[in-house]
Amino acid sequence: MHPIIAPITILADDLTGAADTGVQFALAGMTTVIAFGPPSEDASVVVIDTDSRSVSPRAAGLRVSRAIAASRGQVYKKIDSTLRGNVGAEVAAALRALGRPLAIVCPTFAATGRVTRGGVLHVDGVPVHLTPLARDPVHPINSPTIAAAIARQTTLPIANVSLADVRGGTDRLVRRLRGLIGISVVDAETDDDLAIVAAAIDALGDRALPVGSAGLAAALVALWRPSGGMNSRTADPRRPARTIIVARGSQNPVSRSQTAALAAQLGSGEIDGLVRGAVDVAVAALANGKPAIIVTPEDTRRSASAIARRLASVIGHVTRRAPVDGFILTGGDTARAVLIHLGARGLRLESEVAPGVPVGEVIGGALAGRTAITKAGGFGAPTALVDAWSYLARGGKA
16 A cells, blocks of 8 residues: 555545544544545545455455555544444454554444443444344344444453543543553543543553544544644635435435435435436436436345445446536445546545535546535434535535
8 A cells, every 4th residue: 555644544444434534634624535545635634445344354454454554643443333344353453553552442423323331332322232233234233232342353352441430531531541451442422521532542642542433533633633734725615516416325224214305305206226227317317407316225135335336337327428516425335436436536525514424525537526425324314415415506505
């Protein structure tokens, strides 16, 4: 891998996670890019999508190790806020590659309903192993605790650090963590809790690797952002988008209801991206002033990667037949496949429509400069895609 010369490197296992975490730094004024290869521009923060959520644990660990070998400066290991993917293997690989004795794991992202309490991850108040994620066809989450989920892929010692230790203040938390090695799962329910966890991580310096979602990353921004010398870039004013492609590869019930809400709001039908004729229907929708809402049916048996490749191919054909001003991409596999198929070298992160719904500018390829909004399948309010469409249609105004 080409060396990454940037003060901060974020390693994520899928594209939507890379974006919703990286944008926390962009919102603080730092030039932040997701790079699919060697970064094409100077940046304060480089986000690497190792695309390792659905590979084997061994392959995931190797990808993380290679990415770290090419990085410089601060490293943040981003994991899924619902623990999908190869969390244990990737954290263990990151510790080995960095030569650090301790990983501090806190997947809390309070703004999206993810909190860590008693070593258990809760999603909207429900333990994650009791939610529909327990039946996820690719990454079923059926471990009752975060430690148990991580222990499936590593033999490193794992400790739980309680909310009492966190709310006892930074000094108490540092003392608790300083005596630990391996992996520490830390409770946090609020942004104030995350601020204390971040301060403890900062105090421990190179001894600790921070591991979490966009929530912990946001708490670290103020501590990692130097008072001067960082690159920053103000987003250019955007003209209202008239032609918008919406792609939903995720089968999460949340994302299905969101695309249905968008279609109902705009009087536009959903287009089955897996059937013949999908390109013609999408082109016609754009010509009629409607968004092309390209989805996959609930009963499909295709793998996530196969779905992503198919949707990317359909969208590629559409963009060659119709002008496209912006994209809304739901699901990490789909977002990555679409952007790479279009020849993009990355995504320059700029802002967000709502927590977990970041906005970026496509870097490279035939559609360079277009706006892309990405969203993890399980994130967002029922109107999340309506809000994203409105953001694009109004030229970047929420």
